Amino acid sequence: MKWNIPNLLTGFRILLIPVFLVIYYQPIEHAGFWAALVFAIAGFTDALDGYVARKYNQFTAFGAFLDPVADKVMVAASLVVVVEHYAVWWISIPALTIISRELVVSALREWMAQIGRQEQVKVSNLGKLKTIAQMVAIGGLIWGIEGFVITTAVILLYVAFVLTLWSMYEYLRAAWADLSAHS
Helix, strand or coil: CCCCHHHHHHHHHHHHHHHHHHHHHCCCCCHHHHHHHHHHHHHHHHHHHHHHHHHCCCCCHHHHHHHHHHHHHHHHHHHHHHHHHHCCHHHHHHHHHHHHHHHHHHHHHHHHHHCCCHHHHCCCHHHHHHHHHHHHHHHHHHHCCCCHHHHHHHHHHHHHHHHHHHHHHHHHHHHHHHHHHCC
């Protein structure tokens, strides 16, 4: 395994997951802000590792495996925290949908790769837009400042919710011929 800059950034992002959780649950003033900051740093490292990998052609099989795992675990952990904190159905439903979509699309991509058709379900611009809306929404919900921040975060959570359903539909539609042919 080669430890290049993108892989180190991904490893760092994985290390930030327990740091995020410990900070969030500390009974300190502004714990939500500090946890949101760690979450934002993790999001930044995700964008940065992809940029560096593309710019300097530093792709590895290890990175291709670990990067989406790191992203999905951070998102799932943060959404669990958000659901626990707010404990209302109108946060829980979009959060569960986002987590479920990640599982469905990951399984779909794995299956499509097994049959040699992974290009059909590669990351799309719609998926990237969903990720941006979702990350900003989660960060705002973790920060938890009443008023503008929470309102904007909830609106973006619902934007991410709609984009989640839409992008999942698009991935399933792109793979449908293969899914229905191999049943």
